[in-house]
Amino acid sequence: MITVEHLSKKFDNFVVLKDISIEIKKGEVIAIIGPSGTGKSTFLRCLNLLDRPSSGSIVIDGVNILDAKADVPKVRQKMNMVFQSFNLFSHLSVLENLTIGPIKLRGMGTQEAEQKALELLKLVGLGEKANNYPDELSGGQKQRVAIARCLAMDPEIILFDEPTSALDPTMVSEVLSVIRRLAKEGMTMAIVTHEMDFARDVSNRVLYMDEGLIYEEGTPQQVFENPQKEKTKAFINRVRSFNYQISSPDYDLYAMNAEIEAFCEKQILPRKTRHNVLLLVEELLQLYNPYLSATRLDITLAYSEKKESLELVFESSGEAINPLDTNLLPDELGLTIINNLAQSLEYSRVNDKNRVTVLMNKG
């Protein structure tokens, strides 16, 4: 239905989309997820030419719409868009918002357009609001009108650009249920959303966008339950991390502790957990102490909000040394404490670096 190849978009010298290639088939519901600022909305806007791509091709039913000869208004009729901020005409009634497109752009008769508009308003649960004006509606109702307006043009695909992010939490579900219903009825849709549960259960394909690319894609099950790439994992598991670097045995333990405490407080971790993190870090640093004059140590503390888990990674360059090796330790006191605080503890040699990974016990 739509084939996108090597699509890129630059704003002056700022590259938003690097190289996007994807095929969207009829009836597919594609959820586009990813951190803010990674080009998700720009991708949608490029698809229906609200933003002109810098290079690449978008072929719809055999026609490259980036061709100078392409009939852009006709393309937009096939591929309608629902915006975050509704974009309704405030000086027109709800009914007029739905009929203006079909009458003016498709030459539909007024009576037919109105009849269809009323059916669509009933479909989105707003049959009684036909004669109201947008300003008399709630945010959720406005967005449902916007969806109905989209449908009034009989699009082949609907592009949703964060359709619920401007709504109060209480109004999100009414909009999502309309989109769910469209999905059940077989409407082809591409939905940029931050509603992860919704993305997971409404779509049959998920695109995770990052670095201006489709960084990872798969079925909802693959992307949400078994993401393969680092950034996807961090995003899906809502991982927040803290980094600290030590390059001398005379490091300032208290300065580091203060930063760790601030990070833990930000994640609203219980006091006991904060205490255990500080203890674990100190004990690990003690194991590394003999090597700190010759190596740089990178400490990463990562908290997964979804899994409610804390992981500590100590990574050092230089020759292969396992600081957990009991033969290298004066006593096993520190290691005993670490083992008690850790759910798992392992040493690995990765990319010529020594890596100790500790998954902390909960609580």
Place this chain on the structure above:
Amino acid sequence: MDMQTKKEENATVVTIIGRLDAVTAPEYEKKLNELIAGAEASFVVDFDQLDYISSAGLRVLLATAKRLKGKGGQMRFANVKGAVKEVFDISGFGSIFQMDDSVDAALAKLPA
């Protein structure tokens, strides 16, 4: 590092305050060694105001106890609780040292 000492009839009560970690442990060790060198033989270490201890702190306590034992003295711990007690327990130190619920209880168990 903050430490207070109080001479009782049969022992010196050492109150350690705040943190006993890799940073403060050397100073604590130095002070405790000075007390032992000053002919003090019996100690009660009061942990009531200690918030944090790491293996560096435990090593100081162990070294101090050994030194005292070599001189025929002894050391008891009082008010080991909360996060500090957990570290004692997980490291096995809870069973190595003699611990009491209060300074008075510890003093009562030391020779007059």
